[in-house]
Amino acid sequence: MDDILSILDIVGTFVFAISGAMAASSKKLDLFGATFLAFVTAVGGGTVRDLLIGSSPVGWILDASYLYAIIAGVAITFLFTPIIRKLRKTLFLFDTIGISVFTILGVEKALIIDIEPAIAIMMGMFSAVLGGVIRDILVNEIPLIFRKEIYAIACLLGGGLFILLQSTPIRFELNVIITVCTIMIIRIVAIKFKIGLGGIDDEDKSFFKRTK
Amino acid sequence: MDDILSILDIVGTFVFAISGAMAASSKKLDLFGATFLAFVTAVGGGTVRDLLIGSSPVGWILDASYLYAIIAGVAITFLFTPIIRKLRKTLFLFDTIGISVFTILGVEKALIIDIEPAIAIMMGMFSAVLGGVIRDILVNEIPLIFRKEIYAIACLLGGGLFILLQSTPIRFELNVIITVCTIMIIRIVAIKFKIGLGGIDDEDKSFFKRTK
C-alpha cells in the first residue's frame, strides 16, 4: 500500500505540474516561468507542511524524482498543449486523486511526530491546497479556493475521516480507499450541485450556499 | 507575568483573526477564505519568525489553542458582522495591545537563542507585522504598512526600548508595561497627528512627513 501511495504521490505531482504549466500559459509566462509555476503548484503544499512541522530538509530536496515528474509534466504540456486542453475531464479526475493522496500523506506525516489530530488534519489540507494558493499568488490572482468550490473542506473532512477510521480495526488499505473516495465524492457532488460556502457578509448567515 | 503575556497572546491572536476575517469580507471571500486569511493574519508573523530563527516546529503546531482562538474570532465576525463593524475603536485598542505583545514575545524568543539585539528587535517587529503583510498579499494588495502609518517603526522602537530596559534593574513586569504603553502611544500619536514616513523619491528627503 505504501508503494501505491508513493506512485499516486508522483502521479499527483505530475498532474499538479500540468495544472501549474497551464496557468502559466494563460498568463503569457515563458518556459522558465511555466516550470517554476508547475514546481510550486506541485510541491508547494508539502513544502509548507514540512517547514511548519519541522521536517527538515523538505521532502523533494532529498528525492529528485519529484523534480523529474514536474519537468515531465511541463514538457508534455509544452509539446501537446491542444491535447492537454481536451483532456480536462481526465485531468480533473487525477487532480482529485492527487489532492486526496496529498491529504492522506500530509495527515500521516503530521501524526508520526505526535501532532494533535485537529492540527494534523489541517496539515493534510495544507499539503493538498497550498501549492495552488502559491501558484495563484505568483500570477497575481486572489487564490481560487478562497472564493469557489468545496475543495479545502473536502480535504478537511477526508482527513478527519482518515484519522477516525485509524482508531477502528479497519485495515490501512481500506481506510485509504474510503478516504480517497470520500474526498472525490464530496468534490464531485459540490461541483455537480453548485454547492459553495457562505461569506462573512452574507445576509442569511448560512454555512453552505448555491454558487453561480 | 508570563501568564498575563500568554493570555494577551491569545487575545491578540483572536483580535488579529477578526481583522483577517473582515479583510476577507471586503474581498468577497467565502468562509474558508475568511478562516484562512484570519489564520494567516493571526499566526503568520510568529510563524515566519520561528522559521527564520529555526524554532521548530513553529509555535501553533504544538498548541491548538491558537487555532481555536482563530476559529472563535471568525465565528464571531460571521455571526455578528454589524456589531464588529461598530466596535472598530475597541478593536483598534486590542489590535495595538496585540502588536505590542507580539513584539515583546518575538524579541524574547530571539534573545533566548542568543541572537544579536539588532536582529532580535527585527524578529519582534516581524512577529507583529508580517501576518498583516501576508494577509494583504493573499488578497492582492500592496501591504498597507509599506505605505501608511507608523506601525512597524513603533514595534522597532518598542522592541529596542524593551531590550534596553532589560539591562537595567527595572523588573520584567514593569518593562513589559512600559514597552506596551510606548508602542501604543507612538501609534496613537502618529495617527492623531498624521505622521508618516518619507519616501525614497521625496524631494525634501525628510525621514518623517505629514500624511494625508
Next chain:
Amino acid sequence: MDDILSILDIVGTFVFAISGAMAASSKKLDLFGATFLAFVTAVGGGTVRDLLIGSSPVGWILDASYLYAIIAGVAITFLFTPIIRKLRKTLFLFDTIGISVFTILGVEKALIIDIEPAIAIMMGMFSAVLGGVIRDILVNEIPLIFRKEIYAIACLLGGGLFILLQSTPIRFELNVIITVCTIMIIRIVAIKFKIGLGGIDDEDKSFFKRTK
C-alpha cells in the same frame, strides 16, 4: 578566495538592496516599505534556500553585517536617488556579479550537505533569483523573471558548469572565475541579442525565441 566570495556576497547584498529600494520608489512606498523591500530582495533567495535545505537558523540571523549592508544600500538610494538612477549600467554589472556569487554560494551550501547535483543547481538558482521574485510579489507584480530575460537559465547553466568543473583538477579559484564570467556572458549576450524563452502556448514550440 573564500574571503573574496564573502566580500562579493556583501557587495551583492548591497546592490540587491539598492534594486529593492528603487522598486519601492516606483511604487510610492514609504521608507519602511523601501527598507523591507530592499531586505527581501537582498536576502530572500538565500533565506528560502536555507529553509528548504534545513540550514537553521537562516544565514543573516547570525550575522548582522547583511542587515547593515542593506540599510546602507537603502540610505544611499534615499540620499542620492538621482545619482543612483544615472548609475544603472554600473549597477547592472554589480547585479550580475551578485547573482553569479549567490549562485555559487547556493550550490556550495547545498553540496556540503550531500544534496544531488540537480537539486543543488536549483538551490544555486533559487539563491540568486527568489529575492527578486518575492520583491515583485510584494509590490503586486507578476515576477519579471517569469516573463523576460535569460536570467534564471544563466544561473542554472553557471551552477551546472561549477559542479562539472569541481570534478576536474581545475582549482577552486579558477572555477569561481570561470563560472562568474559564464553567467555574466550568457546574461549580457541574451540582453544584447534579445534572446528569451518560448512560452507553453507558442505555435512554433521553440525553446528560445526573440523577445521584443
